[in-house]
Amino acid sequence: MTFELADVPRLMPEILLTLWGSTILLLDVFTRWRSGPEGLRERSYEAATMALMGLAVIFALVFIQGGYLINLPERVPEDANPLTRAVIGALINLRAGGAEGTVLGNAFIVDPLTHLARLTFIGAAIITVMLTINYRPSRSPGEFYSLLLFSTVGMSFMAASGDLILIYLAIELTSIPLYILSGYFINDRRSTEAGMKYFLFGALSSAILLYGMSLAFGMTGSTSLDDIAAGMRQGSPLLIIAMIFVIAGMGYKVAVFPFHAWAPDVYQGAPTTITAFISTASKMAGFLVLLRVLSTGFAPLAGTARLAAGFGGWASILAIIAFFTIIFGNLGALPQTNAKRLLAYSSIAHAGFLLLGMLGVSTLSTPAMLYYLVVYTLTNLGAFGALAIIAAHVGGDEISDLNGLGWRSPLLAMLMTVMVLSLAGVPPLSGFFAKFYIFMAAWEQGAYWLVVAGVLMTIVSLYYYLRLLKAMYIEPRPTETSLEIPRWSKLALSVSTLLVVVLGIYPSLILGVLENVATRIAAR
């Protein structure tokens, strides 16, 4: 279990992200002499473009390392001209650097899931940075963007780690920057309150998670997920307790019932672009940790989601949690008057739907959940991003602040409509296909009652999603002045909307990749 030189390219995206985050932090320190609103705006723009450039390069690197460049030949063609050969040779070398394998025993696993997760997290970070460029200028922009990058590093470690110690470290590396970012505007009462609540719930959930981990370590004598699964064959009642504590701790992180209470407050109070990041990337990272821990480490305790056949194992627990999460999330969204809070409850409901894909590890469930996660990430980034633009112009994020948007900015209203309809699961958008696919997965696992509840609650959810559309198109418009969308935000929203539409029409575009991920997970 030693660190080898060949492991460096496997960790390259994380290493580069960390170095780039530190660079942004340092460069901002050197330009601190520029004060005043004008200087601050320049510094903010510089830090944001630096972050954007770095993220774009690392995104390209991950894209190549993950083998998504499907046209790339296996060998350098002999008859091409020297320049083409040099480029193809470099690309092939980069791809070879991301070869599957593990680093430091089984601590860090590089497999198709890791590549997919990195790609999604870095993509989400890119969209967040683009949305933030024209958002409220922060006092120290270098800190803001470097914290965002560090948090992205933590997320990709979360998705890749196969060892309890590294999982804990990665969760903290993700969470601590996010606590700071959600409480970032320290003169804003709502922002500091959101930061404090996020911190308190996060710290509590970490402690609960750790207690479960310590018991699992003690009962099996190892922190590696593979060895935990092997050591679990003897069986011990303490292992059940460990499993419950781990599920509870991770349940806090991904905000499922009964651990969802913090989410609406934090999502409402945090800066909107950070809400977009927390509600998508960090939730996805949490689900991937759950997937790795439960499907690998606690595999012998899987149980069944078919509750009539007997209660036991994590599948039964997750089925019950999913049922209440779907009900509470959707019913909680009904009376909301604040658009951010409404989307927060909707994201709790979506966490419930996502759990339907965790009821067992099969070649149907796992791709369904991953597809749902990718689509949900894109959609919620877009929806919260649109709210950020509206809030920056109108000065509030109540539903009534959306009034007349269809006339004030037809483009923004159209993008928002696509996002909201996709969240509601209206065909042919990808949200529909994601729900359909995940219901099929739950049906296959035998959770028929859950599928019925899910379909009924999807119909209920139409009511509150349509309220947003009603505000934009039907309510009387307060003013006729048109609403300017900043250039970068327009680009970010258009890209995510385009992907939501395209993935809905051609789901097979990524389903092949996702099925490959699932077979590798099942083979572990």
Next chain:
Amino acid sequence: MVNAVPLSWVLIVAAGLFSIGLFGALSRRNTVGILMGVELMLNAVNINLLAFWRYLQPADATGLVFALIVITVAAAEAAVGLAMVIAIYRTRLTINADEVDTLKG
């Protein structure tokens, strides 16, 4: 010598400490008090880890390393948490969690 105190006793102490910490974190109104409850829970985890290491596999350093990492991260977390408390105090002149209630609904 090692078995002067059975492992189960140590685990019971840790479980008790964890419960006290959880109760403190859930029942306290003062934000710093909540933080102290969480620290107690983390210390219970450390006792667990070290007990498992000492009694079951003293040759393998895994439990020791885990406990060290928990201590380090807990310190970083507490630093961020106390900074949050100060930020809250500056805007509201209170750190009572019940009075920090702008966001609800």
